[in-house]
Amino acid sequence: MARIVAGVATSHVPAIGAAIDLGKTGEAYWQPLFRGFEPSKKWIAELAPDVVILVYNDHASAFSLEVIPTFALGCADAFPPADEGWGARPVPVVAGHPELAWHMAQSLILDEFDMTIVNKMEVDHGLTVPLSLMFGQPEAWPVKVIPLCVNVVQYPPPTGHRCYMLGKAVRRAVESFDRNLRVAIFGTGGMSHQLQGPRAGLINRAFDTAFLDKFTADPQSLVKLPHLDYVREAGSEGIEMVMWLIMRGALDDDAKEIYRFYHVPASNTAVGHLILENPGLPQRPLAAAQETTSRPNVADPEVAEESVAR
Amino acid sequence: MSTEGFDDVPGTILFDAERSRQGYHLNMFCMSLMSADNRARFRADERAYLAQYPMTPAQADAVLRRDWNGMLELGGNIYYTAKLAACDGLSFQHIAALMTGSSQDEYAAMMLAGGRSPDGNRSKSEWKQRG
Numbered sequence: 001m002a003r004i005v006a007g008v009a010t011s012h013v014p015a016i017g018a019a020i021d022l023g024k025t026g027e028a029y030w031q032p033l034f035r036g037f038e039p040s041k042k043w044i045a046e047l048a049p050d051v052v053i054l055v056y057n058d059h060a061s062a063f064s065l066e067v068i069p070t071f072a073l074g075c076a077d078a079f080p081p082a083d084e085g086w087g088a089r090p091v092p093v094v095a096g097h098p099e100l101a102w103h104m105a106q107s108l109i110l111d112e113f114d115m116t117i118v119n120k121m122e123v124d125h126g127l128t129v130p131l132s133l134m135f136g137q138p139e140a141w142p143v144k145v146i147p148l149c150v151n152v153v154q155y156p157p158p159t160g161h162r163c164y165m166l167g168k169a170v171r172r173a174v175e176s177f178d179r180n181l182r183v184a185i186f187g188t189g190g191m192s193h194q195l196q197g198p199r200a201g202l203i204n205r206a207f208d209t210a211f212l213d214k215f216t217a218d219p220q221s222l223v224k225l226p227h228l229d230y231v232r233e234a235g236s237e238g239i240e241m242v243m244w245l246i247m248r249g250a251l252d253d254d255a256k257e258i259y260r261f262y263h264v265p266a267s268n269t270a271v272g273h274l275i276l277e278n279p280g281l282p283q284r285p286l287a288a289a290q291e292t293t294s295r296p297n298v299a300d301p302e303v304a305e306e307s308v309a310r
Numbered sequence: 311m312s313t314e315g316f317d318d319v320p321g322t323i324l325f326d327a328e329r330s331r332q333g334y335h336l337n338m339f340c341m342s343l344m345s346a347d348n349r350a351r352f353r354a355d356e357r358a359y360l361a362q363y364p365m366t367p368a369q370a371d372a373v374l375r376r377d378w379n380g381m382l383e384l385g386g387n388i389y390y391t392a393k394l395a396a397c398d399g400l401s402f403q404h405i406a407a408l409m410t411g412s413s414q415d416e417y418a419a420m421m422l423a424g425g426r427s428p429d430g431n432r433s434k435s436e437w438k439q440r441g
Contacts, residue, residue: 014402060389064341065334083344085396153389155313155326192425196388197379199321200406201417203425228315232432236322237388265421267403 002100002174002181006047007247007255008040009215009274010133012056012188014125015267017089020132033271036261037133040275043259044134049184051097051144053104053170055246056126056188057152059084062118068154069116071166073108074123074147075101082122091128091137097144100177104146107173113166123147130188133273143184150243152189160242161223167249174250187247189240191262192233193269202235203270208262211241216257216276219248237269252278320437321410325387333385335365339373340390343397352397378409 016033019025025034061082063069079094108115127147135141148170151157158166167185174183191211194202211234214221223245230239248255259275316324323329330337339360342348352359360370372380373394381391395405407417420426430436 060337060341060387060393061344065330065337083346085343085349085393086399087346153325153387154330155324194322194426195392195402195406196382196409197321197323198410199319199426199431200410201420201426202428202431203421204428205424207428228319231316231322231324232319233428236319236324264424267401268406268421268425270425 002051002177002179002183003280004053004171004174004183004185004250005049005278005280006184007251007274007276008044008130008134008184008186009190009244009247009272009276010130010186010188011190011266011269011271011273012126012129013266013269013271014059014084014129016271017091017125017129017132020137021090033263033266036263036271036273039259040134040261040273041136043275044184045142047184048182049143050181051100051146051183052131053146053148053174053183053185053250054127054130054188055148055150055186055243056130057240057243058149059124059126060153061124062121062149063151065154068151069118069149070151070158071113072116072118072121072147072149073101073105074118074121074145074149075105076119076121079121079123079127079145079147081128082124084124088122089125089128091132092140094123094127094131094141094145094147097146099179100144100174100181100183101146103177104170104173107176108166108169111169111172113169118147118149121147126188130186134186148246150246152237152240152242156227157239157242159223159227160225160245163242163245164219164223164249167246167251170246171250185247185250187244189243190234190238191241191270191272192235192238194235195237195268197236199235201268202238203264204234204238205262205264205270207233207238208270208272212260212262212272212274215244215248215274216255219245248276251276254279318433318435320431320434323382329385329387331385333369333387333390335363336369336373336381336384336386337390339363339365340386340393343393349397378405382409 191208192204261273
């Protein structure tokens with residue numbers, strides 16, 4: 001049987017993709033961020049999952065206001081990178097896993113999650129940036145990917161509770177697939193950020209930290225969080241964090257956090273990253289939890305201290 | 311179904327059913343800029359290109375003036391208007407600075423210093439007090 005072995009949470013900021021594509025990862029602004037993902041790249045290379053179920057939101061690339069699916073599952077053979085207005089990212093075409101994806105669609109629908117089935121779809125930075133962060137710049141992605149798109153653009157997005165329950169159904173779907181596959185699930189987006197209007201630039205480190213703290217051990221306290229709390233506390237686009245709860249729901253209740261990284265800023269956004277493993281997997285602790293604030297060219301002693309101390 | 315409480319979040323527009331209906335054509339215009347051909351045609355004659363979309367004169371005007379907050383107030387959604395910014399060769403952070411009324415340097419410095427604090431930015435009443 002197929003089984004879900006691990007979960008990865010990560011932000012999917014488009015500027016991170018641009019930094020990679022333009023060869024800026026060594027620059028002072030970006031270096032601390034990419035350093036934070038080095039242990040993750042080693043970890044996933046060792047884990048070598050066969051399939052990644054990648055939960056993300058389409059940013060008006062594959063779906064416009066013409067069709068707005070709340071949950072959509074990519075069942076195609078391949079997903080080309082989308083042109084989001086500045087040309088497509090120079091990354092490999094994403095190979096799907098249509099057999100497992102179709103099986104999941106059937107299982108989820110019979111399990112009362114009414115998925116939209118997508119057979120043709122371009123994938124934007126929401127999907128390709130997490131792949132770049134975890135797998136670097138290979139000639140071809142070393143894993144099959146099943147995109148699971150969540151609407152968080154048009155209000156209302158699904159509730160955190162619905163996302164968490166979908167995660168549980170995803171797990172049942174994977175485990176009822178009659179083939180030996182090791183599956184990882186990524187929950188992407190967040191953390192606190194606001195891209196629109198006069199309040200743009202909002203970052204709430206306290207909210208993000210509490211979210212990261214509760215995510216593994218006490219997700220029940222997060223699934224009840226109303227949309228308004230995300231928007232007020234974590235910014236209008238902080239609502240993306242409901243997608244992390246799909247990943248959490250798909251893992252064991254006693255999954256373990258084995259890595260954490262938090263960094264401000266990437267462009268307008270707080271970057272949060274977690275790796276969780278299910279207990280069946282031999283635990284391989286990574287480097288200690290990290291937190292950084294990048295401050296090149298800023299001679300503020302308090303800030304410099306924070307950057308080092310955390 | 312309620313959107314109660316969202317109106318109190320300062321400097322923030324909830325893209326709800328009403329905004330989505332109001333901004334449909336404005337957003338679909340932005341969506342069209344995902345194609346390089348359309349971007350070239352738009353750049354060649356912005357007014358003529360916009361005339362293909364049955365948006366209101368106020369919406370078309372906001373596009374022509376690149377009034378980023380104005381577009382959002384008229385039903386634009388940030389993920390759509392971002393495509394117009396990309397077409398103009400502007401980064402997301404560039405238009406974010408414009409929407410907050412800060413200079414590029416001020417905005418970038420604020421982000422490097424940890425971003426805009428939620429304190430004092432949770433409720434419109436806090437913005438009123440600040441004047």
